Amino acid sequence: MDFVRLLLVFLHLLGMGMLVAMFFIQRRVGANGPLNKGWLHGSGLQLVTGVALIGLAPLTGRDYDVVKMGVKLALLVVLAGLVAVNLSKKQVATWLAPTLGGLVVLETAVAVFWR
Ligand code: HEM
Structure with missing residues (x-):
């Protein structure tokens, strides 16, 4: 079962890398250029792998801090919410990309x- 946890952590870290890459891709399309769909895929991957890690905790023998996980989930809901609201816009606010990167x-x- 530990292999499954490590696989999920591996995907979780790739998802983080993807979100960092999105920040730099965003800089190339300009401060208010349209958002890349990768933001949605990266944040979706973080949500799915993170929730799966927590859900499997009884089987993998991990004991995650509930408050910490709540904060992580809340931050991701804000991130994914901002992405979802702005994804179809041709122009986005200039503060959006730095805010997503900061999150x-x-x-x-x-x-x-x-x-
Ligand atoms: C942009 C979003 C996120 C980023 C950048 C991120 C980043 C990370 C990183 C770097 C680690 C490894 C920490 C370490 O081993 O020292 C980690 C672990 C973890 N994350 Fe996330 N995370 C994100 C979202 C989430 C969400 C939404 C959840 C679930 C609510 C979550 C649940 C977990 C869990 C359970 C672990 C521990 C895995 C283990 O070692 O067994 N993460 N995260």
Whole structure:
């Protein structure tokens, strides 16, 4: 069962990498250029793998901090919500890409420093 957890962590880290890549791709299309669909796929992957890791915790023998996971989930809901609302727009606000990038950095900081 530990292999399944490691596979999910592996995909979770690839999802994080994808979101960081999206931030730099966004810079190439300009400050208010349309959002790349990769934002949606990356945040969806983080949600699915994160929730699966928590759901499988009784089987993988992990004991995750409920408050920490709640904060991670809340940050992702904000991130994915901003992405969903803006995805079909031809022009987005200039603060959007830096905010999405900041949320990814914040998620990573919560994941690593909250022990
Ligand atoms: C942009 C969103 C996210 C990023 C960048 C992110 C990043 C990370 C990183 C870097 C780790 C590894 C930490 C370490 O091992 O020291 C991690 C672990 C984890 N994340 Fe996330 N995360 C995100 C969203 C979520 C969400 C929404 C959930 C679920 C609510 C979640 C649940 C978990 C769990 C359960 C682990 C522990 C895995 C383990 O070691 O067994 N993550 N995350």
